[in-house]
Amino acid sequence: MMKIRFNPFEDRTDRDVRNFLGSAFVGALHKGDPAPVVQAISKLGQKTLPDPAQRYIKARYDQYSGVLTQIFADPLLGADIYAVASLLWDEALFFECHEWLEQNYRAVKGQEKKVLQAMIRTAGTFELLTYDRKRAAVSVAAKALSVLESDFSQVPESFKIQPKMTRLKAVIKNA
Known part of the structure; x- marks a missing residue:
């Protein structure tokens, strides 16, 4: 059966992608630097992943970029x-x-x-x-x-x- 959508609760690759990206994002929040996310995206880009995982990675990168921009622009927000x-x-x-x-x-x-x-x-x-x-x-x-x-x-x-x-x-x- 062909996999149609990203689902980290039913697919090990999806779970690994979600967890790896999530960990990199939290690392970026702690460091105040988007580098961990950029590195994670680059590393995942070297793998052959199914289309749903690739779409998830792109969507998450877009979301992460927006959120990190907001947090890094407001030191009070990032401190809470x-x-x-x-x-x-x-x-x-x-x-x-x-x-x-x-x-x-x-x-x-x-x-x-x-x-x-x-x-x-x-x-x-x-x-x-x-x-x-x-x-x-x-x-x-x-x-x-x-x-x-x-x-x-x-x-x-x-x-x-x-x-x-x-x-x-x-x-x-x-x-």
Whole structure:
């Protein structure tokens, strides 16, 4: 059967491409330099990849370039991990949002860690939905929402959690 679309949940090559690019992008965010993304794109360009993977790489490069330009132009934005996560979310870079927040997960403790995990799950929910993994998305959304409903005041304002919670509720309701 011929593969028609990019799907990192069903294809190992797609998963490797997504993870490699996502890691390079998070590296670029940390360094304040797009070089890791450029290097990753160059390395992937040396491989023979199926058309869906090539289209994904090009689309991600375009998105990454736009986001990095915004972040590098505004030092205050780049200094706020939650504002960066919100920008990634707004650009539908859910996997990268998940990865970005996860990088910061190890550094926090207590209630903040619990809330950050819920935020990571929120991004994960929409990454799952991007690839029609509804059952898993509903499960992850319910876990995220159970924390966020009681602790949403703990979420930094720059993450803009209320609209995301509304979307999580819709995911669960429409299950």
